[in-house]
Amino acid sequence: MDNLREVVLSEVLPRVKKPARYTGNELNAVHKPASAGLSVRVLLAFPDLYEVGMSHLGLKILYDLINRRTDAVAERVYAPDTDLEEELRKRRLPLFSLETTSPAASFDVFGFTLQYELSYPAVLNLLDLAGLPLRSVERAGPWPLVIAGGPCAYNPEPLAPFIDAFVIGEGEEVVGEILDLVKTAKADGCDKPALLARLAGVPGVYVPSLVEVEHHADGTVAGFRPAPGVTLPVQKRVVADLDKTPYPTAFIVPYTEVVHDRAMVEVFRGCTRGCRFCQAGAVYRPVRERGRRTVERLVDEVLARTGWEEVSLTSLSTGDYSCLEPLIQHLIRLHGPEGVAVSLPSLRVDSFSVRLAGQIQAVRKTGLTFAPEAGTQRLREVINKNVTEEDLLGAVTAAFEAGWSRVKLYFMIGLPTETDEDLQGIVDLAYKVLGAGRKRRPGRARVTVSASSFVPKAHTPFQWAPQVEREELRRRQKYLIDRLRDRAIEFQWHDVDLSFLEAVLARGDRRVGWALEEAFRRGAKLDSWSEHFSLERWEEAFAAAGIDPSWYANRPRARDERFPWEVVGAGLSRSYLWREWERARRGEQTPDCRDAPCHACGVCVQLKVHPQLAREEAAQVGPGQAEAGP
Amino acid sequence: MSRHRVRLRLAKEQEARFISHLDLARALERAVRRAGLPVALSEGFHPLPKLALGPPLALGATSQAEYLDLELRQPVPPQEVAARVGAALPPGIRVLAAGVPEPDARALMAECAAADYVVRVVPAGGEPEWDGPRAVADLLAGEAWVVTRPVKGGGERQVDIRPHLLGLKYLGPDGDGHRLAMRVRTGSAGGARPEEYLPALGRFARVEVERTEVWLLRNGQLTAPLPRGRG
Numbered sequence: 001m002d003n004l005r006e007v008v009l010s011e012v013l014p015r016v017k018k019p020a021r022y023t024g025n026e027l028n029a030v031h032k033p034a035s036a037g038l039s040v041r042v043l044l045a046f047p048d049l050y051e052v053g054m055s056h057l058g059l060k061i062l063y064d065l066i067n068r069r070t071d072a073v074a075e076r077v078y079a080p081d082t083d084l085e086e087e088l089r090k091r092r093l094p095l096f097s098l099e100t101t102s103p104a105a106s107f108d109v110f111g112f113t114l115q116y117e118l119s120y121p122a123v124l125n126l127l128d129l130a131g132l133p134l135r136s137v138e139r140a141g142p143w144p145l146v147i148a149g150g151p152c153a154y155n156p157e158p159l160a161p162f163i164d165a166f167v168i169g170e171g172e173e174v175v176g177e178i179l180d181l182v183k184t185a186k187a188d189g190c191d192k193p194a195l196l197a198r199l200a201g202v203p204g205v206y207v208p209s210l211v212e213v214e215h216h217a218d219g220t221v222a223g224f225r226p227a228p229g230v231t232l233p234v235q236k237r238v239v240a241d242l243d244k245t246p247y248p249t250a251f252i253v254p255y256t257e258v259v260h261d262r263a264m265v266e267v268f269r270g271c272t273r274g275c276r277f278c279q280a281g282a283v284y285r286p287v288r289e290r291g292r293r294t295v296e297r298l299v300d301e302v303l304a305r306t307g308w309e310e311v312s313l314t315s316l317s318t319g320d321y322s323c324l325e326p327l328i329q330h331l332i333r334l335h336g337p338e339g340v341a342v343s344l345p346s347l348r349v350d351s352f353s354v355r356l357a358g359q360i361q362a363v364r365k366t367g368l369t370f371a372p373e374a375g376t377q378r379l380r381e382v383i384n385k386n387v388t389e390e391d392l393l394g395a396v397t398a399a400f401e402a403g404w405s406r407v408k409l410y411f412m413i414g415l416p417t418e419t420d421e422d423l424q425g426i427v428d429l430a431y432k433v434l435g436a437g438r439k440r441r442p443g444r445a446r447v448t449v450s451a452s453s454f455v456p457k458a459h460t461p462f463q464w465a466p467q468v469e470r471e472e473l474r475r476r477q478k479y480l481i482d483r484l485r486d487r488a489i490e491f492q493w494h495d496v497d498l499s500f501l502e503a504v505l506a507r508g509d510r511r512v513g514w515a516l517e518e519a520f521r522r523g524a525k526l527d528s529w530s531e532h533f534s535l536e537r538w539e540e541a542f543a544a545a546g547i548d549p550s551w552y553a554n555r556p557r558a559r560d561e562r563f564p565w566e567v568v569g570a571g572l573s574r575s576y577l578w579r580e581w582e583r584a585r586r587g588e589q590t591p592d593c594r595d596a597p598c599h600a601c602g603v604c605v606q607l608k609v610h611p612q613l614a615r616e617e618a619a620q621v622g623p624g625q626a627e628a629g630p
Numbered sequence: 631m632s633r634h635r636v637r638l639r640l641a642k643e644q645e646a647r648f649i650s651h652l653d654l655a656r657a658l659e660r661a662v663r664r665a666g667l668p669v670a671l672s673e674g675f676h677p678l679p680k681l682a683l684g685p686p687l688a689l690g691a692t693s694q695a696e697y698l699d700l701e702l703r704q705p706v707p708p709q710e711v712a713a714r715v716g717a718a719l720p721p722g723i724r725v726l727a728a729g730v731p732e733p734d735a736r737a738l739m740a741e742c743a744a745a746d747y748v749v750r751v752v753p754a755g756g757e758p759e760w761d762g763p764r765a766v767a768d769l770l771a772g773e774a775w776v777v778t779r780p781v782k783g784g785g786e787r788q789v790d791i792r793p794h795l796l797g798l799k800y801l802g803p804d805g806d807g808h809r810l811a812m813r814v815r816t817g818s819a820g821g822a823r824p825e826e827y828l829p830a831l832g833r834f835a836r837v838e839v840e841r842t843e844v845w846l847l848r849n850g851q852l853t854a855p856l857p858r859g860r861g
Contacts, residue, residue: 020648025646027657253657255657256650308663
């Protein structure tokens with residue numbers, strides 16, 4: 001192993017771009033010596049480049065949790081850039097962990113986070129670079145145990161042939177249970193079948209090899225046949241109280257630039273706005289806010305331990321945090337003089353949010369981003385995006401008046417029931433926003449319109465919806481291109497083929513996994529990067545696997561069709577999702593459950609948790625009262 | 631506003647040798663912030679701590695002579711700055727010495743004129759009989775050493791860098807290789823990197839470069855950035 005480190009440092013890294021991505025000695029990286037008698041060694045993998053993976057919060061949380069234990073260690077690995085991969089393959093060197101340059105296959109657990117479907121080829125490539133067989137059945141020994149979690153694990157089936165076990169939901173509690181189990185299994189000399197059987201007994205853990213899927217003649221799912229002792233669906237894990245949940249503050253500080261090079265403090269988890277297209281909003285329920293004092297303490301600690309010049313208050317919709325304004329004012333007062341900026345990952349579409357943005361220094365006056373998602377009120381009601389044209393024009397007017405000259409608007413095309421009228425709505429909104437800008441920032445106002453193509457996702461009300469055919473999506477893109485012609489408007493759109501592939505993987509089954517393997521054999525690796533993506537490769541792969549990708553992407557589903565992803569559950573009841581799908585098609589809105597009666601989505605009952613808002617705590621905890629730490 | 635400047639001499643060791651110059655500057659900014667020093671901030675929407683580094687070091691090289699100037703809002707004794715920054719530095723970077731620059735000192739980069747290096751070379755296979763002293767003497771006796779450099783925006787050009795070589799000495803064998811000492815001109819008036827001279831000396835399988843000192847031009851004299859004997 002020392003030899004591998006020596007070769008990597010002296011022969012390999014001097015030949016690759018930005019070698020500081022691979023040295024593993026960034027500030028706060030944890031190095032535990034091999035001699036420390038560690039019972040469980042875990043390799044945490046993000047199947048994309050370092051720049052992307054180092055920006056991701058979930059793995060930082062797991063890294064911290066595992067390394068707090070004296071009997072375990074977590075190290076990191078990311079997808080090597082093409083030049084490093086070439087050097088490794090040329091020299092027949094294995095994929096190595098960053099911290100100790102140990103071969104990936106030498107770990108007890110090789111754990112992947114699945115943040116987006118297009119990273120799946122990189123998962124296979126990392127297994128291959130580690131020298132491991134891709135398929136779970138071909139890895140005879142129990143170690144390394146290959147596990148995966150993250151939002152895409154809510155449809156685990158395309159990766160089911162390759163992953164030994166999936167972890168569904170939030171990792172904070174279940175990771176400790178898995179480590180304990182692995183420790184015992186190692187001591188017992190467990191073989192792989194015994195290990196997997198034990199794992200299947202952990203709530204939130206799905207072992208695909210212990211579930212057989214039966215199909216109807218038309219290819220749809222007929223049913224699941226679980227091995228004895230396995231209960232389906234495997235429901236997600238969720239932590240009840242974030243204030244009592246450990247949160248990392250000694251974040252690893254990268255040397256090279258990464259996508260989000262800043263401290264992150266998660267202010268809440270979950271979102272109950274109920275946008276019907278949004279998988280995150282569905283699967284991370286319920287809303288659980290951290291107390292304001294906990295957030296303040298975490299910000300202090302993370303800044304002291306990292307020296308970052310910016311802290312981002314993260315969540316799915318930070319504008320909804322109950323005590324956001326006093327929190328931001330406090331943070332600016334306390335940390336502003338040190339040159340530290342506070343930032344928000346996204347802004348709600350209202351003038352309150354613009355006022356907040358004006359208070360924080362991190363937002364340069366060059367651009368503010370809003371996401372109306374759809375161009376007409378009718379379609380926004382279909383998707384339950386509770387934003388009116390008045391809200392949007394109020395927000396952008398406030399932004400232009402406060403000195404911003406550039407506004408970015410996010411839309412989706414191809415949403416269910418969309419017509420050309422809705423596309424025209426995008427065009428009209430863009431010009432109205434530009435008009436508001438020209439009045440206040442003559443000659444300076446610019447509007448960027450970004451339109452991605454809608455991808456229906458598992459466990460959302462739109463899981464029954466077909467993705468619009470590729471040719472039609474291209475026509476809709478062209479509709480916008482032809483009409484957003486003003487020099488002050490920049491129009492951005494996404495590659496339709498990538499969105500199509502994403503749709504196939506997002507609602508795929510195990511047969512899609514075979515196509516994935518075929519695509520990997522044909523060279524698919526970093527497909528989330530359009531310069532590495534090739535549709536022909538995938539078309540060949542689908543043909544070789546004998547499946548029709550549009551059957552997965554473009555087919556409307558019947559009400560009673562069973563879905564491959566229903567082996568796992570996010571706590572949402574099927575009847576709630578169907579009700580929402582029907583309400584969508586009738587254009588009926590469903591309000592946020594924090595301000596309305598319960599909509600019986602099923603999460604709180606199923607998972608025995610409750611929404612938790614910091615404003616309730618504010619009412620209970622008087623000023624000056626100390627807050628209990630975690 | 632009175633300026634309270636402190637100059638630190640830093641070592642960039644093996645562990646830190648893959649950190650680029652820009653990345654090092656950012657890492658030092660963050661270390662200074664962690665140290666909780668009253669660093670002066672630049673004006674503007676994105677205030678940055680007022681730090682200045684000496685000349686860039688090539689990626690992969692180590693150094694015993696990276697200099698960092700800090701501007702503070704109030705006076706802090708240099709030894710205290712050294713201790714606090716030292717405790718906050720990332721792995722592979724150490725404080726070697728601290729002091730106060732001359733009151734009339736300009737920015738490090740503006741005054742920097744030369745740098746010393748120790749270069750360890752391992753001759754390529756098939757050349758076990760590399761004659762170091764001879765190769766050194768030949769390069770020193772030569773009139774010119776022309777290298778090809780890429781030009782910004784594409785293309786390349788030929789440059790004679792022999793005038794930038796201010797000193798070269800064969801130090802002796804070292805394990806499977808040999809050690810050389812070099813003094814090379816650097817700064818706005820032109821300069822060179824030590825590796826650029828190596829093809830004139832032989833073919834090498836491995837090269838390790840360490841910067842041992844940088845020199846400022848003050849009153850026509852090459853002067854060390856900090857008084858000697860404090861390190």
